[in-house]
Amino acid sequence: MNLMSAELTETQFKKISQIVYQLCGINLKDGKQALVRARLMKRLRALKMNSFDEYMKYLDHDSNKKELSYMVDVMTTNKTNFFREPEHFNYLCDKILPFTKSRRMRFWTAACSSGEESFSLGMLLRENISDIDTRDIKILATDISMKMLDKARAAVYGEELVRDIPPLFLQKYFNKKKQGTANVYQIKDNVRKMIQFGWLNLMDPWPMKGPFNVIFCRNVMIYFDRPTQQRLINRLWELLEPGGHLFVGHSEGLSAVSHKFHYVRPAVYKK
Incomplete structure (x- = not known):
């Protein structure tokens, strides 16, 4: 055949x-x-x-x-890029980080794909927290795709994927290398060490206990039906600390499910 x-x-x-x-x-x-x-x-x-x-x-x-x-x-669809939906990162830098004085902070990117979202977060934390290396700040990055997690752990990106990154960030947080005849860029260790990548099926029991200050669960729920969305939102609520923030995709508001979150702005919710 x-x-x-x-x-x-x-x-x-x-x-x-x-x-x-x-x-x-x-x-x-x-x-x-x-x-x-x-x-x-x-x-x-x-x-x-x-x-x-x-x-x-x-x-x-x-x-x-x-x-x-x-x-x-x-x-699974693995469309992502660095600093995707920049309004979220602007809100994080302007409205959350300046008012968080705790020595310990925990972030979770719940569908990290090939790592761009998690590394974007890591770069911005380093930019906005001057004493970050003396504090206990970590990012958990999970995905269901082993293939994508392998890419994320390698932290190597071609020129087309870093084209929109500000030149200062590219210089500060990436090492430029040759891969064959092409130029590639690898995230530097000071960002990579902040992030723990792990395989996770969001439908399974979760091993982590939290609490998290911020959860990014963006452009995931569009693939779920309403009962699955409902269960996931309830579980995310439980893992956030009081006052913690949830970021979802801009096409994913929570109006279709019942929840306890306070609406902050489009695709941003607070516990």
């Missing part, structure tokens, strides 16, 4: 959707069949399979759940 002609049937699509929903809460709505097929084709090619029938049987016998992990990897 020509792989390009491999078809994903409605039954197979529904089964994949159910598996993905149960695994990580992503709601693959009707109409996403072409997208799911396109993304799963990557797995068929990697496994040298010719049909989705073959792949579904392989999933059924995936006793160590390794393929399920790969499947979630290709299903």
Whole structure:
């Protein structure tokens, strides 16, 4: 069979959707069949399979759940960039950090992808907290994609990904290197040491106890249905300290779920 002609049937699509929903809460709505097929084709090619029938049987016998992990990897969207949604970082620098005198501060980026959000946060903390190296300040960065976490831990970015970073930040917080014939930029150790990267499925029990001063959970809930959003928001509330802040994506306000947060401004909430 020509792989390009491999078809994903409605039954197979529904089964994949159910598996993905149960695994990580992503709601693959009707109409996403072409997208799911396109993304799963990557797995068929990697496994040298010719049909989705073959792949579904392989999933059924995936006793160590390794393929399920790969499947979630290709299903998740990992669009990000440095200082994305800058209004949030401006608010953090202007309205939160100047009024936080505690020696201990904890931040969580709850869907860190390839690390740009977490490193943006680390750079801004170093810029805005003059005595940061004498304080206990750490960032937890988690994601469900092992592939993205590997990229984040390497902390190496091509020229196109750092193009919009202010030149002063690029000079101060990145080491320029050669990778083949291309220039790449690696985050310096003084920022990297602030961040602990870890694998986490937001649907699972969470090992960390908090409390966090600030949680970034941005552009995650758009993939969840309302009951899943509701459960997640309640759990985030529990992990924030009183007065702590939650940042969500600008397309994700909390108006669709019931919550105890105080609305501060678009996509910013306070406990």
